[in-house]
Amino acid sequence: MEALPEFELLRPITIAEAVAARRSHPAARLLGGGTDLVVNIRRGIEAPGQLIDLTAVAELGTIKANAEMLEIGAAARLAAIAADDGVLAHYPVLAEAAASIAGPTHREMGTLGGNLCLDTRCIYYNQSHWWRSANDHCLKTTGAICHVAPKSRGVCFATFSGDLAPALMVLGAEIDLVGPEGARRMPLEQLYIGHARHDGSSGDGKRYLALLPGEIVARVRAQAVPGLRSAYDKIRIRRSIEYPVAGVAVALRRAGGVLAELRVAFTGTNPRPVLLAGTETLCGGALDEPAFARLDALVRDQVMAMKTTFTPGHYRRRMAGVLARRLVMKLFAG
Numbered sequence: 001m002e003a004l005p006e007f008e009l010l011r012p013i014t015i016a017e018a019v020a021a022r023r024s025h026p027a028a029r030l031l032g033g034g035t036d037l038v039v040n041i042r043r044g045i046e047a048p049g050q051l052i053d054l055t056a057v058a059e060l061g062t063i064k065a066n067a068e069m070l071e072i073g074a075a076a077r078l079a080a081i082a083a084d085d086g087v088l089a090h091y092p093v094l095a096e097a098a099a100s101i102a103g104p105t106h107r108e109m110g111t112l113g114g115n116l117c118l119d120t121r122c123i124y125y126n127q128s129h130w131w132r133s134a135n136d137h138c139l140k141t142t143g144a145i146c147h148v149a150p151k152s153r154g155v156c157f158a159t160f161s162g163d164l165a166p167a168l169m170v171l172g173a174e175i176d177l178v179g180p181e182g183a184r185r186m187p188l189e190q191l192y193i194g195h196a197r198h199d200g201s202s203g204d205g206k207r208y209l210a211l212l213p214g215e216i217v218a219r220v221r222a223q224a225v226p227g228l229r230s231a232y233d234k235i236r237i238r239r240s241i242e243y244p245v246a247g248v249a250v251a252l253r254r255a256g257g258v259l260a261e262l263r264v265a266f267t268g269t270n271p272r273p274v275l276l277a278g279t280e281t282l283c284g285g286a287l288d289e290p291a292f293a294r295l296d297a298l299v300r301d302q303v304m305a306m307k308t309t310f311t312p313g314h315y316r317r318r319m320a321g322v323l324a325r326r327l328v329m330k331l332f333a334g
């Protein structure tokens with residue numbers, strides 16, 4: 001299918017109305033800018049009867065960023081985040097990540113919430129209905145096996161590719177959720193449950209978010225950490241408009257010649273954004289070659305790129321490590 005099917009568009013203007021719309025239409029899908037969801041609908045990947053457009057909810061559109069704190073609503077546009085003076089001055093990793101997403105027109109439409117909840121991607125999934133039918137579909141939709149890993153025993157390895165999640169993770173962001181059962185807050189990394197190597201995650205590339213039925217991402221927030229330096233980099237096939245082959249966010253603190261704190265997060269490699277575990281073992285000393293060797297080892301262990309894109313998995317993992325090294329070096333040098 002390449003023509004849009006019929007659907008009803010609901011446009012709440014308050015959070016309470018959005019939650020009520022979600023409660024009355026449990027099968028509805030939330031709509032941010034539609035730059036990913038509408039493409040999937042056109043491809044016949046999904047056909048929701050109702051879309052709940054969140055972009056008219058004024059409370060969800062705000063951006064507050066200063067030297068103390070960051071708070072951004074889920075309906076804030078990517079272009080506005082990238083251009084916000086407070087974000088640019090105090091949270092450069094976020095401004096850089098937002099500015100690197102898709103192309104300029106997508107950034108005018110795309111939202112924070114849509115980016116954080118972006119569907120996972122795979123070369124066997126992001127295709128027309130006709131193409132997927134010719135391959136008997138796959139686990140992520142109605143098929144019986146995973147074409148990437150036929151012996152995966154029910155696990156889908158589709159890749160999370162949103163650029164904002166790693167940037168916000170290295171800032172220590174939390175996420176506010178609202179839903180029929182009330183509001184809750186949690187560390188952003190807990191939103192993601194896609195399969196990962198070490199933590200016995202309950203999800204995979206098909207079930208990749210910890211949202212409860214009817215829950216909506218309302219906003220993200222973070223406290224500024226004095227002295228934290230941060231930056232984002234990614235490689236992609238077409239630099240002007242493309243999902244990441246690998247994306248890396250780094251935040252670190254330096255105390256004299258010593259690496260005092262290091263946070264590194266990746267996208268485009270696993271069924272979830274990966275906040276690298278074990279970076280504290282690199283801290284407390286000089287940033288020397290043994291420290292970089294340890295960083296490489298952590299990346300090799302936790303970044304698990306599969307053949308879900310046209311770029312081979314081993315190349316994406318290698319590039320994730322190279323980008324991380326470069327950013328750490330650059331930020332440490334100041």
Ligand SMILES: Cc1cc2nc3c(=O)[nH]c(=O)nc-3n(C[C@H](O)[C@H](O)[C@H](O)COP(=O)(O)OP(=O)(O)OC[C@H]3O[C@@H](n4cnc5c(N)ncnc54)[C@H](O)[C@@H]3O)c2cc1C
Pocket residue numbers: 029030031032033034035036037038039054074075078100101102103106109110111112113114115116117118119161162163164215216217218241242243244
């Ligand atoms: C050519 C092209 C290139 C792209 N390149 C990139 C790239 O480099 N990096 C990148 O990150 N993305 C990329 N994208 C994907 C997309 O444009 C962005 O991720 C964008 O930020 C998605 O936001 P949106 O508001 O348009 O999401 P939508 O398409 O509106 O929604 C995406 C998903 O999020 C859900 N959702 C939306 N808001 C909420 C909410 N508040 N709470 C819970 N769920 C919600 C929707 O139901 C849907 O499942 C690209 C897309 C295209 C077409």
Ligand code: SF4
Pocket residue numbers: 121122123124125138139140145146147148149155156157158205308
């Ligand atoms: S990783 Fe496997 S199950 Fe998941 S979308 Fe790709 S082919 Fe389908």
